[in-house]
Amino acid sequence: xxxxxxxxxxxxxxxxxxxxxxxxxxxxxxxxxxxxxxxxxxxxxxxxxxxxxxxxxxxxxxxxxxxxxxxxxxxxxxxxxxxxxxxxxxxxxxxxxxxxxxxxx
Amino acid sequence: xxxxxxxxxxxxxxxxxxxxxxxxxxxxxxxxxxxxxxxxxxxxxxxxxxxxxxxxxxxxxxxxxxxxxxxxxxxxxxxxxxxxxxxxxxxxxxxxxxxxxxxxxxxxxxxxxxxxxxxxxxxxxxxxxxxxxxxxxxxxxxxxxxxxxxxxxxxxxxxxxxxxxxxxxxxxxxxxxxxxxxxxxxxxxxxxxxxxxxxxxxxxxxxxxxxxxxxxxxxxxxxxxxxxxxxxxxxxxxxxxxxxxxxxxxxxxxxxxxxxxxxxxxxxxxxxxxxxxxxxxxxxxxxxxxxxxxxxxxxxxxxxxxxxxxxxxxxxxxxxxxxxxxxxxxxxxxxxxxxxxxxxxxxxxxxxxxxxxxxxxxxxxxxxxxxxxxxxxxxxxxxxxxxxxxxxxxxxxxxxxxxxxxxxxxxxxxxxxxxxxxxxxxxxx
Numbered sequence: 121x122x123x124x125x126x127x128x129x130x131x132x133x134x135x136x137x138x139x140x141x142x143x144x145x146x147x148x149x150x151x152x153x154x155x156x157x158x159x160x161x162x163x164x165x166x167x168x169x170x171x172x173x174x175x176x177x178x179x180x181x182x183x184x185x186x187x188x189x190x191x192x193x194x195x196x197x198x199x200x201x202x203x204x205x206x207x208x209x210x211x212x213x214x215x216x217x218x219x220x221x222x223x224x225x
Numbered sequence: 226x227x228x229x230x231x232x233x234x235x236x237x238x239x240x241x242x243x244x245x246x247x248x249x250x251x252x253x254x255x256x257x258x259x260x261x262x263x264x265x266x267x268x269x270x271x272x273x274x275x276x277x278x279x280x281x282x283x284x285x286x287x288x289x290x291x292x293x294x295x296x297x298x299x300x301x302x303x304x305x306x307x308x309x310x311x312x313x314x315x316x317x318x319x320x321x322x323x324x325x326x327x328x329x330x331x332x333x334x335x336x337x338x339x340x341x342x343x344x345x346x347x348x349x350x351x352x353x354x355x356x357x358x359x360x361x362x363x364x365x366x367x368x369x370x371x372x373x374x375x376x377x378x379x380x381x382x383x384x385x386x387x388x389x390x391x392x393x394x395x396x397x398x399x400x401x402x403x404x405x406x407x408x409x410x411x412x413x414x415x416x417x418x419x420x421x422x423x424x425x426x427x428x429x430x431x432x433x434x435x436x437x438x439x440x441x442x443x444x445x446x447x448x449x450x451x452x453x454x455x456x457x458x459x460x461x462x463x464x465x466x467x468x469x470x471x472x473x474x475x476x477x478x479x480x481x482x483x484x485x486x487x488x489x490x491x492x493x494x495x496x497x498x499x500x501x502x503x504x505x506x507x508x509x510x511x512x513x514x515x516x517x518x519x520x521x522x523x524x525x526x527x528x529x530x531x532x533x534x535x536x537x538x539x540x541x542x543x544x545x546x547x548x549x550x551x552x553x554x555x556x557x558x559x560x561x562x563x564x565x566x567x568x569x570x571x572x573x574x575x576x577x578x579x580x581x582x583x584x585x586x587x588x589x590x591x592x593x594x595x596x597x598x599x600x601x602x603x604x605x606x607x608x609x610x611x612x613x614x615x616x617x618x619x620x621x622x623x624x625x626x627x628x629x630x631x632x633x634x635x636x637x638x639x640x641x642x643x644x645x646x647x648x649x650x651x652x653x654x
Contacts, residue, residue, distance in 0.1 A: 184500075186447065187381050187484070191500050198449065201469035207445065222529065 126152045131217075138213065138220050142177060145217025153215045159204065162215075166203050169195055173216040183213040183221040227254045227552055230313055230323040232303060233488075234260035234288035236268075236623070237523030237537035237544075238329030243625035244545035246293045254552075256295070257321065259313070261302040263288050266357055267615055269534060272389055272570065274360035275367055275480075276400050281357040284615070291623045303330070306494040308516050325548050328497070328504050328513070328521035330488035332385055332532060338484045339380055339451060346453020350464055351479045354393060355385065366478060367400065372409030373477030378466055379416050380448050380484050383503075385524055385532045388579075390414070390482050391421060391431055392570040398438045399572035413441040415466060415474050420444060424586040427579055430601055434571055443474060451481065485532075487525055503527040508583065509559030511544045518551065520544055528563065530583060535566040538622050539633040545625075564635040566592070568611035576607035582635040590640035593631065597639055 121140065124133045126149040132140045137156075139145055150170060154162050162170070172193040176184050186209045190197035200208035209221045229245060231238045242258050249256070270284030289298040302316035306326065313321045334355055336342045342351065352363040375397060379390050394414050401407040414421070414435060421431040421442060435442050447469045454464040454477060466474040487502025496515045499505055504521035505514040508528045513519035522544045523537035530536055543561040550557050563583030568576045578598050579587035591597040598607055621628045 185381075188500050197447075197469060201447075201449075205470055207447075207470075 134219075136220060139217040140219070142174070142216075142218045149217065150215050153217075157204075157211050157214060158206070159211075159215075163203075165195060165199070166212075166215075169193055169200065169203065169208070169212050170216045173212050173218060177213075177216070177218040183209065183216070183218050185209050185221055226252060227324040228322065229254055229256050229325045229327065229548065230321050231256065231258045231327040231329055232260075232306075232313065233329035233331060233523075233525070234258045234265065234292070234298065235329060235331050235523065235537075236534050236618075237331075237525075237541055238327065239265070239288070239291045239623045240538065240541040240625045241327055241329065241522065241545050241548075242296045243291075243293045243623065244541060245548060246296050247625065248545065248549055251295050255297070257297045257299055258288075258292060259299045259301060259303060259315065259321070260288055261300070261316075263298075263300055264357075265291055267618055268385065269611075270615060271354055271357065271360045272392055272396065274357075275352075275354050275363040275393075276396055277364055277368075281361055285357070286619065291619070293624070303488070303490040304493065305490050306497055308494065308496050308519060311518065324518060325551060326519045327544070327548065328491075328519065328525050329523050329537075330491070331524040332383075332485040332503075333488055334483045335486050336481070336483035339448060339481075341451040341453070342380075342481060342483060344451070344453055346451070346464060346479075350454050350477065351451060351481055353481055353483055355389075355482060363480065367397075370410075370478055372406055374411045374413065374463065374475060375478045375480070376413045376415055376466065376474055376476040377480045377482075378446075378448060378474075379418075379482045381417050383532055384482050384485050386534075386567070387531055388422070388431075388567055388569045390416075390480075391435075393480060394440050395434065395438065395572040396570055398440060411441070412439070413443060413474060413476075415443040415446045415448070417447050418444060424581065426589070426601065427587045430577070431569075434603075438572070446472060446474065448481075451479065485524075491525075499527055507559070508563065509561055510547055510557040511540055511561055512547065512551070512557060520548060520551075528561075530563040531565045531567070533565055533567055534618070536564070538631075539564045539566075541625065542627075542633040560634070562634055564633060566631070568607055568614070570608065570611060571603045574608050575603040575605055576611050577601055577603055578607045578610070580635060580640075585635065585637075588640040592639060593636045594639040600640065 121132050123130050131144040173183050204211040265286050265288040267284040270279050273279035304314040306313050354360040401410045420428040422428045449469040450467040452465045455462040463475045487498050491498035491502040506521050506526045522540040524532040547557045566580045570576045580592050581587045589601045
């Protein structure tokens with residue numbers, strides 16, 4: 121399995137770069153993953169989404185989709201795209217160290 | 226005497242009511258089906274309406290008349306369910322207590338949740354074929370359409386019958402070829418997914434078909450706004466789909482599949498549904514997570530498989546058995562495997578057939594066994610199968626009979642495992 125190193129910590133990731141074990145994640149890693157995704161600074165609004173993603177993952181075993189995030193995270197879909205321009209659910213999940221949201225079939 | 230209340234008289238509600246009615250003596254259980262209207266629409270038929278190959282009357286029957294005698298039909302809207310008190314409150318003021326509740330109220334369309342979608346262009350240059358009215362209106366619009374940009378756009382998942390928008394593209398291609406104007410029509414399929422379909426083997430096959438038919442594919446497009454063409458005539462300025470990341474797809478005629486959610490009363494019923502109004506259930510037993518005497522099936526649930534009639538059919542068998550086990554105090558059977566089976570019209574009298582479940586993606590081979598219908602390959606036989614299915618639906622599936630050869634568990638005989646392993650290996654690369 122591929123690995124990635126953030127601030128001296130080596131974590132296992134899948135071939136799209138999502139952490140395979142959310143317990144390996146640390147807050148410090150978030151900024152580094154974000155910068156690799158083209159987000160230079162994590163604002164409190166970013167953190168609101170990231171924390172929400174992790175809480176949802178803990179509770180339900182999968183991260184929410186953009187639509188559910190827009191309804192439940194306190195951040196509108198429009199703003200989610202401003203915060204995470206290249207797909208909010210995917211990018212925020214990657215930064216939050218949880219698997220890619222399953223989405224729907 | 227036990228009382229079983231079934232909310233929704235569509236595919237799932239009807240076949241479960243009929244199965245349970247056969248299973249229980251009239252003195253042992255009262256079975257009540259609630260629905261707000263008496264129009265049971267054979268929804269797969271809606272796809273053909275815009276092309277004049279079916280009409281709404283031919284695919285609609287009385288809900289009441291699909292129910293066995295001894296099933297009570299209550300025509301009323303639902304205000305809410307009090308899960309704690311085991312009661313359903315109807316719009317007309319009636320309160321129905323129950324021993325077991327079965328939620329089968331499907332999914333509803335939410336076009337008003339997308340900015341601009343229900344604006345001045347709605348039902349003028351922007352249509353959906355997911356409702357009888359929309360499909361009929363689109364037929365008129367297609368008849369008048371003499372060329373230009375036609376886009377088919379899925380706003381977001383989940384939607385009912387995720388392959389129907391692709392089928393619409395294939396049938397539109399055929400329709401314009403037959404009218405002799407295909408060279409004047411630009412056909413574009415716009416999807417929020419990262420491919421034509423979510424499952425790898427199937428995605429390859431369907432993407433290939435789009436390319437062969439000259440249908441452009443736009444992926445990872447999350448529609449934020451729909452702007453109708455100005456004036457609504459062909460000479461006016463075109464309409465635009467604008468994504469949240471500010472990409473634009475222009476159109477003259479748009480066929481949109483709006484956001485879906487659970488039935489409206491679900492969000493008024495504390496604890497019953499999730500954020501989108503779907504009912505969280507155990508994916509194997511179909512028992513609701515909110516309370517042991519609540520079950521759900523069909524489009525109404527949150528199970529990770531397609532929202533499709535075949536799923537409601539396969540679930541119905543498992544769910545009816547589990548309602549009986551629950552009332553008898555027996556352990557439930559966790560036997561629903563996510564089995565889904567869809568015919569996919571590919572145009573010019575041919576269709577594909579796909580068959581899959583929670584764990585196994587659609588494979589090539591034959592269904593339900595080696596001598597059966599070809600899987601994942603366009604054939605005349607599958608198209609005839611799709612057309613014939615409507616009769617099987619009214620006369621075999623809804624009455625709750627076991628249809629020979631179509632069991633609730635996904636069959637594996639006749640399927641080529643090797644193909645899947647190869648595809649898996651490819652997609653992992």
